[in-house]
Amino acid sequence: MGLHFTAEEFSKRKQDVLKSMKEQNLDALLMFRQESMYWLTGYDTFGYVFFQTLILDQKGNIILLTRAPDLRQAQNTSNIKDIRIWVDQDGINPTNDLKHILNELNLKDKKIGIEYEAYGMTGRNALRLNKSLENYCNVEDQSELITKLRVIKSDEELVYVKKAAELADRALDEAWKYTKAGASEAKILAEMQRAVLEGGGDYPANEYIIGSGDNALLCRYQAEKRNLSDTDQLSLEWAGTFKHYHSVMFRTIPIGKADSKHIKMHEACVDALTNCVKTLIPGKTAGDVFDAHAKTFDDLGFKKARMNACGYSLGSTFSPNWMDWPMLYTGNPYVITPGNVFFMHMILMDSDSNLAMNLGETYLVTENGNERLGKQKLDLVIL
Structure with a gap:
């Protein structure tokens, strides 16, 4: 058994x-x-x-x-x-x-x-x-x-959560390896999922999100696959999954060269994530975390481009999605507790300039603060 x-x-x-x-x-x-x-x-x-x-x-x-x-x-x-x-x-x-x-x-x-x-x-x-x-x-x-x-993970569960985070990191290595002008989205997707499965992981509870060009501004999987242009942008949201436990990451990768606004948007995402990390501590609420995200983006002039939630709990979830309770939105009274695992996503979708920038990482709440489970760099990688 x-x-x-x-x-x-x-x-x-x-x-x-x-x-x-x-x-x-x-x-x-x-x-x-x-x-x-x-x-x-x-x-x-x-x-x-x-x-x-x-x-x-x-x-x-x-x-x-x-x-x-x-x-x-x-x-x-x-x-x-x-x-x-x-x-x-x-x-x-x-x-x-x-x-x-x-x-x-x-x-x-x-x-x-x-x-x-x-x-x-x-x-x-x-x-x-x-x-x-x-x-x-x-x-x-x-x-x-x-x-x-379920929202507070046991020591036995955290073994699986941390293994999932390792697999998510491996998938990003494959994304960076195969992303370049002319590359097929399908190939990038296949290599990322291969890394997770070969590492002993599972299928995720929802599809990986992949989109380039206009589709880089989408937050959901859709069936179109295209080859990357000489100058392009690729948005990827994926999970390492182990025994159904998820650790999620999000990135936007400029191809060829980054638009100057890409760079400003990425700096804003890093600032917002930093402020959310400072707020994701025992005693604060899920609403407090969102408000830190919103204030950062709004103060930097990105209110129109941001979302109305900035993440959610993760755990052992099943299709059709890996999002778990509770979500990080304004006014949510849930009190952050040691043993919580939260994915925090900083999403900017600028429809006026048709540019996307996303940065997302998974964190374990500890007695004294939190720990980022992914080990990859947060820098803007241009391929």
């Missing part, structure tokens, strides 16, 4: 969840977030795109309800002993199977927390579930109960 953590670690996590459930007066929790299932039991799959839930009650019973393809998946990757299968057939409603399990656990008229904020919890599944539980039990949205525990 391929468990990535010790039995003691899993036991502590379970006790922490049960304690949080008790504080919320919950008799049971229905997990729909794959991140919660993986963190609590080791269960590793992409079968969460269908109806699938992990049930935990106050007595400590854990039951997985899933489809047949995930039976052996759960047996091989997790410590879950009780796995129930709902059968695919036309018109099937798996919430009926769930109701049988809830009856078995004597949860009628009890208070049940549900993770609604989950990619497998489609609107249709939520409607079915709510209808099934109507007049059966008291339901409460507890989407963040486990997420708030």
